[in-house]
Amino acid sequence: MENTFKNKKFGINGFQLKIIAMILMVFDHIHYFLSGVYNVPIWFNYIGRVVAPIFIFMSVEGFYYTRNKKKYILRLYIASVIMSFGNSFLSINYPRPDNVALMNGMFATIFLIAIHLYIIDFIKNNIAYKNYGKVILGFILLLIPTIFSFVFLSIAGNLPIFIFRAVMILVPLPILVEGGIPLIILGIVLYLFRDNKIKELLAYAIYVLVLLLISKFNLGSQAFMIFALPLMALYNGEKGKSMKYLFYIFYPAHIWFLYILSIFLLSK
Structure with a gap:
């Protein structure tokens, strides 16, 4: 028993950190869906503001350590499509009486983060080999998702409704996914500094400060995302128990449950 404790690192592992984030996420979504009831x-x-940064922090870890990055990205894409389809189906067929939207979709956000990290690795590898043509290509690829977002929105009003809905479900757009471009940037920042824990935590603190400055210190409840910092600091770098599919199932399941429950309660 003594040797077992000696082999354990101080802090919390990835499994424990994700469980903490999932619990706080439920509180946050109870507020979102049931505060009208x-x-x-x-x-x-407020406590839910730390959830997105923690999951992005852990997705960066997951991307770094996964053996098959393409499979990891594909899994996130499939999850984002399933959730987008479910959200669309429920919103269209079972709208809330107060028209509160069903917009939750962190899978799409994390998918886009993983895509950007994959391209960043492509750029870094080609810088190492001094293949500057591919480096330039990499930077162009980084811009394409955001450029496509603006192009799509500029023509969205002229598209047939079924094409519009298909794109919204099948093509995660940086400016429309949950958290938008700021959360994608957060994922990139954490990845660029993940080799040095102190620099990574400092980069996160600066990121939150920049958001505060941009909003002129009118960030509202989002300011509470700074409290993800101590939880990130406690992460000991260990994976912990495997929970590959727990979040993939729990996240949409509890969102849809709370949404349907809110409709039932509002209709009473």
Whole structure:
């Protein structure tokens, strides 16, 4: 028993960190979906602000350590399509009486982060081999998703509704996914500094500060995302128990459950 404790690193492993984030996520979504029915405490929303940064932090770790990055990206894409389809189906066929939107979709955000990290690795590898033509190509590829977003939105009003809905489900767009470009940038920042824990944590603190400055310190509840910092600091670099598919199932399941429950309660 003594040797077992000696082999364990101080802090919390990836499994424990994800479980903490999942619990806080439920509080946050209870506030989002049920505050129109009950007087849900505002602190449910505040503690939920740390969830997205933690999951992005862990997705960066997952991307770095996965043996098959393409398979990891494909798994995220399939999850994003399934969730987007489910959200669209429920929103169209079972709209809430108060028209509160079903917009949750972190799978799409994390998928886009993974795509950008894959391209960054492509750029770094070609810099090492001094293949500057491919380096330039890499930077162009980084811009394509965002450029396509603006192009799509500029013509969206002229598209047949079925094409519009198909694109929204099948093509995650940086400016429309949950958290948008700021969260994608966060994933990139954490990845660029992940080799040095202190620099990574400092980069996150600076990131939050920049958001505050841009918003002129009017960031609202999003300012509470700074409290993800101590949880990131406690991460000991160990994976912990495997939970590859737990989040893939739990995330959409609890979102759809709370959405349907809110419709039932609002209709009473």
